[in-house]
Amino acid sequence: MTSLLVLGGVLVAVLLGWTAPAHATGERLVDDYRSVYGTPGVAAAVINGSSVETIVRGRDGDGNAVTARTRFRIASMSKSMTAAAIMLLVDRDRISLDDPLVKVLPDFRMADPRFTGITVRQILSHTSGLSNSTNNEYVFPPPRSAQEIVAGLADKTLAADPGTRSEYHNTNYSIAARIVEVVSGKSFDAFLHAELFTPLGMTGTSSTLGCSDRAEGLPSGYEVVLGVAVAAPEMPGMCVGNGGVISTLDDMVRWLRFNQGTFGADLLSAGSLAELHTVQPKAGGYALGWQSRPVAADAPPSVIGHGGTLATWTGDMVFSPKTGVAALVLTNSGGDPGLLSTNLLAERIGAPATPMSNPLTVVNAVLLGLTVGMAALLVTAVVRARRWASRRRAARRPRLVLRLVPLALVTVLGAVLPTLIWGAFSFQYWIVTAWLLPLLALFCLTCCVLGAVALGRRLRCFRRAGQATFAPVRPATSSADLGSVQ
Structure with a gap:
């Protein structure tokens, strides 16, 4: 048995x-x-x-x-x-x-x-x-x-x-x-x-x-x-x-x-x-x-x-x-x-083993550093938008546009980069990027959102600064004038 x-x-x-x-x-x-x-x-x-x-x-x-x-x-x-x-x-x-x-x-x-x-x-x-x-x-x-x-x-x-x-x-x-x-x-x-x-x-x-x-x-x-x-x-x-x-x-x-x-x-x-x-x-x-x-x-x-x-x-x-x-x-x-x-x-x-390394470790570390650095720069741009606008009240429009180009490029880059790295332009690739490379999606979102906020804030502050510069000045009213009115 x-x-x-x-x-x-x-x-x-x-x-x-x-x-x-x-x-x-x-x-x-x-x-x-x-x-x-x-x-x-x-x-x-x-x-x-x-x-x-x-x-x-x-x-x-x-x-x-x-x-x-x-x-x-x-x-x-x-x-x-x-x-x-x-x-x-x-x-x-x-x-x-x-x-x-x-x-x-x-x-x-x-x-x-x-x-x-x-x-x-x-x-x-x-x-x-x-x-x-x-x-x-x-x-x-x-x-x-x-x-x-x-x-x-x-x-x-x-x-x-x-x-x-x-x-x-x-x-x-x-x-x-x-x-x-x-x-x-x-x-x-x-x-x-x-x-x-x-x-x-x-x-x-x-x-x-x-x-x-x-x-x-x-x-x-x-x-x-x-x-x-x-x-x-x-x-x-x-x-x-x-x-x-x-x-x-x-x-x-x-x-x-x-x-x-x-x-x-x-x-x-x-x-x-x-x-x-x-x-x-x-x-x-x-x-x-x-x-x-x-x-x-x-x-x-x-x-x-x-x-x-x-x-x-x-x-x-x-x-x-x-x-x-x-x-x-x-x-x-x-x-x-x-x-x-x-x-x-x-x-x-009995064949030799291939050494193991994770390239995404470096990629993700770089993306995290870029995200933190970009966020710091763009938040600074938002906070200092009023100062930036006051210094450029007298600037000509072409020069002003050139100074806004970097922010515009950062914003556009954040919006389109996830749609381009996969080989074809489609905003549906944002979803793919969010799942497969979440830190890249976070970096692009930072560029897109904070870039747009900084750009809009600068334009708004510049417009207000211009209105303050060209507003008509009302003459001061004297006591004699007040007396005549009475």
Whole structure:
């Protein structure tokens, strides 16, 4: 009986992954990462053959300790699941990767005749020609469904001929989600749940349409600025198909093992699984929901992975097809989890680790200094506006205008800078900046508001000073005059 129990335990370990104590090096890498990025909570795992080593640190948005069953938004790591859903339909001969979109989505239209040449493969490899330059993905309020996203392309154009160049564009995967809905007759979430999550035993995994939609058991993520972490809601956005999955460390370990071909082998054909990880033509290293990338910056691509980034959640997963070693990182704040997952994998295969540093630490420190300095200058300008106006009462108008130009430029800069740093002019980028770079938004708000106040105050004081200078002087009344009046 004892031998049977031992044998049973070995079989379970091989099939589902044996959880072993974490290596001290892995723990140190996770702790160093949290120290560098100020990350409140991290759940990480390293898969090596039949063993799975987990490292959990910190707290979730409700203040509870992070565990292997804590739910995280996995952001763009969701794309690997959307691509797998498409491959399930391919395996069932419902569609082909090289089918034109107009064949599988008869209602798909664009204001560009080239749209008829877009294929399912090009959607999954980001070579469709869709671009943020012609299809702004940061509109507010965001679309609420895959159907609405596809319908919104009717008046959009392509930035390149389909299949000629790569540009990472989330809308591609929202279109893929719509393909799943139309071909299967199920909602995208229902299809994922029935055809992927349930067969793989991913009981803590689900998906939402919007990036900020509430979900059962999902705590909030965090904004971290200069080491200070504040629980915050996620930025609204369209996440269906491209970033809406919520999962746990335990479930994501199952997902990685499935993609390694060591778990759930009967769910997808070996050929389709291999296709998901194969770099596509003109795709710049992108496969289908996965990317080929190096272990170190100066090394050739040798591993397959995909990261995910939202305003308050980040994560990354990576595996080596040759060695079978894989690493997974889920965090509840911003940062660079791809660096941590790659270092965890590198440590196991004997490759050098990449030093960790957070460039936003310097950026945020500079922005804070600029904000304080600008606020001091502009408040001083407001307080001394009357003195400034009295000294310039006799100034000619052209010279006066020149003296007001710096304040006007500061005000305009504060208003438009958040709309320009993302590559296109749109005041909706103020919302993006507020979530992703809050200190930049604070600096711009300081420039815009205090600059306008200082400018208005100077003009008002100058106008009053001018009125005082040119007001008619009434002659003094003598006692003789008073007597004559009497």
